[in-house]
Amino acid sequence: MTNATNKGRVAVLGAGTMGAGIAQVAAMSGYSVSLFDVSTAQLDKARAGAAQSLDRMVAKGKLDAAAKESALTAIETFTDVAKAVAAASVVVEAVPERMELKRELFTAVDRAAPESALLGTNTSSLSITEIASVVRDPSRVVGLHFFNPVPVMELLEVVKGVRTSEQSVDAALTFSKALGKTAIVVRDFPGFATSRLGVAIGAEAIRMLEQGVASAEDIDRAMELGYRHPMGPLKLTDLVGLDVRLAILEHLHREVGEQFRPPALLRQMVRAGKLGKKSGEGFYKWDAEGARKA
Ligand code: 3HC
Numbered sequence: 001m002t003n004a005t006n007k008g009r010v011a012v013l014g015a016g017t018m019g020a021g022i023a024q025v026a027a028m029s030g031y032s033v034s035l036f037d038v039s040t041a042q043l044d045k046a047r048a049g050a051a052q053s054l055d056r057m058v059a060k061g062k063l064d065a066a067a068k069e070s071a072l073t074a075i076e077t078f079t080d081v082a083k084a085v086a087a088a089s090v091v092v093e094a095v096p097e098r099m100e101l102k103r104e105l106f107t108a109v110d111r112a113a114p115e116s117a118l119l120g121t122n123t124s125s126l127s128i129t130e131i132a133s134v135v136r137d138p139s140r141v142v143g144l145h146f147f148n149p150v151p152v153m154e155l156l157e158v159v160k161g162v163r164t165s166e167q168s169v170d171a172a173l174t175f176s177k178a179l180g181k182t183a184i185v186v187r188d189f190p191g192f193a194t195s196r197l198g199v200a201i202g203a204e205a206i207r208m209l210e211q212g213v214a215s216a217e218d219i220d221r222a223m224e225l226g227y228r229h230p231m232g233p234l235k236l237t238d239l240v241g242l243d244v245r246l247a248i249l250e251h252l253h254r255e256v257g258e259q260f261r262p263p264a265l266l267r268q269m270v271r272a273g274k275l276g277k278k279s280g281e282g283f284y285k286w287d288a289e290g291a292r293k294a
Contacts, residue, residue: 050075216234
């Protein structure tokens with residue numbers, strides 16, 4: 001990834017973990033970035049998170065200090081969505097997984113973004129076709145599903161809704177390449193190719209913990225050492241966010257079937273505010289720098 005040329009403007013809507021990561025990667029790849037959130041505190045947190053990740057890359061020799069500075073400078077923050085998307089060539093929505101919220105946002109984006117802009121959603125399981133239905137020209141809407149941590153994970157899952165045009169899929173593939181990602185193209189079906197398999201393993205691990213099969217550490221170690229997963233399913237749920245995984249499971253339970261019924265323990269933990277890394281506690285305890293506490 002380089003930031004030598006300016007390729008246009010990417011508007012990222014939602015400055016949570018994913019939005020911050022997408023903004024960072026777009027900025028590192030030479031795009032100007034408009035990062036929108038309703039909360040200025042969240043925008044500050046996203047900027048600090050991007051700076052921390054860029055520092056890590058500088059420390060590892062993957063990026064020079066000047067490239068870090070120009071990536072940070074390329075990210076402008078907004079609390080007004082119309083201003084954020086006004087000059088965008090690509091919009092990536094990454095707000096919480098609630099259909100009504102996404103539909104409201106896409107209605108506003110449709111009014112304010114240039115007609116030529118590609119409209120992407122980072123939803124991990126909701127229907128692209130349904131989100132697109134509020135946009136006058138739904139052929140512009142495509143799923144752009146990124147993975148956490150965005151600066152490290154290579155995959156971009158491009159999701160083709162019922163009315164998504166081939167031109168939009170091509171634009172999504174070009175965008176993926178510009179970000180240094182490898183894309184797969186999947187049909188709009190609940191959970192796509194990734195979330196469906198990911199949450200199935202995660203939910204089963206939580207049920208095993210409920211049933212006292214083994215400790216959280218040993219369930220994770222089983223998959224790390226026995227199956228070479230880079231991170232066990234409970235640790236990964238802490239990284240992704242327990243609330244995010246619960247929302248995906250609830251959706252897949254409704255849309256696909258009984259095998260996705262969310263475990264009671266997951267519901268209880270989310271009610272208790274144990275959301276994983278971002279809240280400091282999930283199946284493990286985490287410090288403010290994202291390192292595991294003993
Ligand atoms: N920014 C920049 N660099 C980072 C980083 C970040 N946020 N996080 C990790 N890195 C870099 C490290 O600096 C390190 O670089 P190096 O190879 O040059 O030393 C490298 O990534 C590996 O990191 P660590 O050595 O700290 O630790 P690990 O080897 O355990 O890797 C991990 C961390 C990359 C997170 C790895 O454990 C992993 O791949 N885990 C699985 C992640 C995964 O499955 N993500 C998908 C979740 S599902 C999802 O996001 C979909 C959504 O819709 C819910």
